[in-house]
Amino acid sequence: MSLQIVGFSIIILAALLVIGKLIRLKVPILQKLFLPTSLIGGFLALLLGPEVLGKLTGDGFLNAGLFTDQMVEVWAGLPELLINVVFACLFIGFVLPKPKKMWRIGGPQIALGYTMSWAQYAIGILLAITVLTPLLGLSPAAGALIEIGFVGGHGTAAGLQSTFEELGFAEGYDLAIGLATVGILSGVIVGMIMVNWAARNGKSKTLHHPDEISFEQQTGIINKEHRKSAGTKTTSSLSIEPFALHLGLIGISIFIGFVLLEILVWLEAVTYGEAFGIYLFEYVPLFPFAMIGGLLVQLFLSRFDRHELVDRDTINTIQGVALDFLIISAMASLSLQVIGENIIAFILLAVAGIVLNTFLFLYLGPKMIPSYWFERGIGDFGQSTGVAATGIMLMRIVDSENKSPALNAFGYKQILFEPMVGGGLVTAASVPFIIQFGAVPVLIGVTLLTIAFWLLGTLYFGKMKESD
Template sequence: MSVTDILVDFAIASFFIAVGQLLRAKVPLVQKFFIPPSMIAGFIALALGAQGLGILPFSENIGSYASVLIILIFAGVGINGFSFNKKDFKAEIDRIGSYFSYKVLAQAIQFSLAPLFSILVISKLFPNINYGFGLLLAAGFSGGHGTAAAVGTAFERLGDLDAMDIAMTCATVGILSGIFGGLFFIKLGTKKGWTKYMKGFNQISDDLRCGLVPKNERKSMGEETISSNVLDPLAWHLAVMLIASGIGVGLSKGIYAAIGLDLPNYLMAFLTAIVMFLVFRKVGVGDYIDENVVGRISGTATDYLVFFGIASIKLAVIVKYAAPLALLLLCGIVIVVATLMFFGPAMNRGSWFERAIFVFGYSTGVFAIGFILLRIVDPENRSKTLNDTAFAAPFTTPAEMFAWSMGPMMLLNGSHWKFIGIYLVIMAACIIANIVFKWWWLKLPLDRPGVEEIG
């Protein structure tokens, strides 16, 4: 594959992403269901590509882009680092603590119950299914297309050559479940009085519907921390992210060559970026890193990853695994609905629905889906969901990274019960902690007050 082939592939992707945005802006049906333009573009390209009509001149390697883009995305997460606000934590420990526990449980329940169901049920009905099959559901649902690409790549390196397509399918179904399921529960919530900050869909802003921001409501994408006369600020931020990505890939290869431990490239890029963040903050370089610019680069990589992830799905693999995949996806949907409707009100006191619907969206796709659902029901973040999510992120990330990096090896190499056991213990610990600290509010009415009314 030549450099020109890469350019052509991304040019085609860009054209269809632009078409997807145009459809989002002009077609009411698309607006009604909040379908992301990159997902629309991916489905069109899938139909017109090698798996469909075969009229798009894609190179043979478009399936490899996702595993490369995810390295850049995780590097961006690490470069942006984390922060703590001890004062808010002390003043609002009940709200933050219970939400943190709920968010961890939402992840642990997928990491444990989906593989458990796969091993005990699916692998018995379909003996050719390996014990890692269930983790592909969690990678797609809880992780989105980016993590699906990373975990799929890890499975492929361990010999499961169909894993990437299955993971991408799970991620696609997950996002659709998040969008359609989220809208269903929001409509139900408005009728039942669960929502505290909206009364109906007529309150949704136009920029959420069509994706176009009016002139008087536009915000800056970021600050110019480097003089453009010396170096373009975008080039500076991209350079920092690419440095972390390159070092991460080099470390991954070096560790494998030295001791045979096959750590994912994206994990090492993330860890490298975290180290860079800490060093930058210490020496003052962090003052010249703008989180919004890094976030925009990561967001761009994510949109292209979603496109290539869907466009490169091998339909023959999906047909091959249709029955076990259908069972696995049904299991995943049951898990996320139970997490929303049972644990949501049990583990969140004020504004339980707003906080739980965000986690529902986050647990079926990506942060953006959760954010869209939250903006519909709580456009001003009065439930403080985003604040608490930012606080919880540094503590929930290790549990995620362990699952994505060690899960494939443990599930395929005979340590499956140990892996499942770890997350069953975490899940049980979350429930026990909430009961012990009296953060268990299942008996309260579902139309209870919002966060600011409880205090």
């Protein structure tokens, strides 16, 4: 495949993003649902591609829709590359707080978030053992799909594509991408229903009425007086463009992650792998190690970068661009046929995830979070249903003036949450773990972890006084 085709495929995705933004501006219901432009553009690409338009026209000249088979092939490969950029950016330029402060402020959210994630594994694996595997013929690894799709999102699902294929569960990729889409939709829709409920029943201390949602939040267009720079120039263009410098740091982070993963694969092969026939790291994707690489780069910069060359806003911009292209390319290359062939399993997993997250938030939120439980807990609900961006969006709607500690606590939570679940090491290794050790041992393990974090949240953080 030529570089010209790769470049042209990316150009078409960029154009679809612009069209998706225009559609969002013209369709009020999309604004009320707060759907990301990348998701709208991805739906458009899916409709105009081989899975919908191509199927409707049969084997004619539009068998790949308005696109070509090579373009769709490029789109299918992009998410697995871009997720490394997204995760490498997590800690670069992020000032790490003291552990005591991080635990005190973010602890309740850490406990609630982990409880919801481990519970998703427990319910998913229980479904796999009782229904999905014996009755529907799916791999036991289907038990990990709720957490991968809901908390991990499109990026994590895409990053695990090769893992699914290598472990003989190729349909897991399309199911996970589909669940990630359902997760974002349900996170926004159910989240907004609960925001309205909280406003009308006095459950929120900061949101007085749902009509307070601003024009900027609905349209995604920032008024001129509120606009700010997407980044600060930290170096002169005569030496190196700041954007290029930041891309270089991200590249170094990914390379460090690659080296770490290769070392672990080698160590596994010459130790317990060869002795017991257990191989895990060869199926673990690169992106969680890219995150570790980014953390190591940040630790180095914190110690030796006296000129403060890293600008966090620039890193956020690069991460946002990668995530937008990741989501639209994942949606554009989604196989509806695979989801259709496994529609019962798909519905069961989706409904189980939505009901579980809603129940745990409404039941455990007041018991685990001593103050501003709704403002803070809605972030955990959003992330556990439709990734971190959904959680942040819901928190900003509930607390637009930042009167509560919600955003700070959510940020501290991510430092101890993202490295493990929601796309971290546990998420990446969950499918190989289930395949290698069996569903029942993993079910026992995640059930014990669910109980442990449940008790930590209710008996420790939940007993704190509001002043603490």
